[in-house]
Amino acid sequence: MESLDTVLAAHRSYLLGWNIGTDGDPDLPTYRSDVPHATLNGVLRVAGPTPGEALVEARRRLRGVPRIWWVGPDSDVGTADGLVALGATEVARMPIMTRALTAAAGAPTPTGLHITETDDLDAFVPAYARVSGIPAEGVPATIEREKAFSGDGTVIRLAGRLADGRIVGTAVAWLSHGLVTLYFVGTQPEQRRQGIGAAMTRAALDLARERGAHTAALTSSPVGEGIYRRLGFRPVGEFRLLTF
Template sequence: MTLAIGEAADVPPPAGLDITETTDLDAFVAAYARVSGISADGVAATIEREKAFTGDGTVIRLAGRLDDGGIVGTTVAWLSQGLVTLYFVGTQPEQRRRGIGAALTSAALRLAAERGARTAALTSSPIGESVYRNLGFRPVGEFRLLTF
């Protein structure tokens, strides 16, 4: 799905949600691993992969936290050539349907625009597609993952 960032709906965070950039890869990866199907055995390798993208300004990692400090939602935004591609947009299952994913996506789009991005792209699972459509994203293609 893609979107011209200037046409995106702006979604404020729900009450009690604080969205900030994070560098705490241990907590961040553990949070997105839980909703992305990354096994506990794969978390350490995923943290190492994330470290490869640290510090050059092309990656934005947003964590949504409630008052207790626990991460309830994540977004990774990768900036390149005026395009932001969103990854690991996810909300912990017990916190879904409260606007957290939409607010995290909207926050990532705002930051990306401030850093020069004009277009956004992402791949959506069926569970998130309506969230992205409501923000203004439109499908541009489809692929199917096959498992055996």
Template sequence: MESVDTLLAAHRAYLLGWDIGATGSPDLVTYRSEVPHVSLNGVLRVRGRAPRDALAEARHRLAGLPRIWWAGPDSDAGTAEALLSLGAVQVARMPIMTMAIDRAASPPPPAGLRVTETTDLAEFVPAYARVSGIVPDGLAAAIDREKAFSGDGTVIRLAGRLDDGRIAGTAVAWLSHGVLTLYFVGTQPEHRRRGIGTAMTRAALDLARETGVRTAALTSSPAGESIYQRIGFRTVGAFQLMSF
């Protein structure tokens, strides 16, 4: 199993693939996508910086956009507490989860679901935007950033379709640092509670195994933690997400 440091490095590499700004030095790693969505602009890590100075610089770099500070195990100890004392607001706790791919549970997929790679971003992005909170006004920017995505790894976009051909589920498989990291795993509201999200996750795991990758990771919402545990993921840490 890969170390937590490796999992977090893969996570940083994915979000930096969205960046069109200046990521700065290793002591304050930020990314700016210009997509008006809170998780697509933010701070990934701070080390060895006075919290007040780091916060001021992060606000300057990300001015005018919704943004998030990922206060996690790869930042200085006490980062979340320091940010709170300076006026930041904790908005969520996101478990960091990992698993050995060959130990994944294999529930039967929903009848009629077909999961394939897609390159049609004009169709794929609106599908995941609908369930991830990207507003309609942000779709054009999100599509542009997906087209220009460039990161230290390989991104594979998976679409789950039912018999009518429309996308019912999405997943982005990010292969970097020898790890599969999952993003934008979601199910369209009218198709929920059918096991589609689990099937999308399973398809990404199978794809990664075929490339020789043996470890998977993701950041989950608290509500999704138990679902991923049933597949075989275990919690190894957490991010405190801070609004600033």
């Protein structure tokens, strides 16, 4: 099982793959996609600068876009509380979860669902954008950022389609630092509670194991945590997500 430091490094490397701005240095890495969605612009950690110094510099780099602060175990102790004292609002606490890929995850594929890799970004991005809260006006920029994505790993995009070709489930598997990190695991609202999200997760884990990954990681919303626990994931840390 990879260390928490490695898990956090893989997470930073994925989000930096979206960056078209100044990424800064390891003490204050930031990423700017210009997509009007907070989690696609932000600060990845604060390790060295004071919260006040970090805030001034982050505002300079990320002016004009919604953004999020990922304050987790790789940030200095007291960073989150220091930012709150400066006016930040905590919008979520997200567990960082991992599991070993020594065995397949037990999640059946619902009848009629076909999960395959895809490079059809014009269809794939609107599907995950709808679930993730990316506004319609931000979809074209998201597609362009996906096409231009560049990082120190491999992106695998999985689409779950029905027989008529509609994408009802999505998952992005990021292979980097010897592990797979999952993003954009989602199900279209009208198709929920059928096991699609679990099946998409299992398919991504199976594919990553076949390609040599030994550990899987993700950050979960409170709604998804129970599903991931049933698939063998366990919390190893937490992000406090802040915004100004």
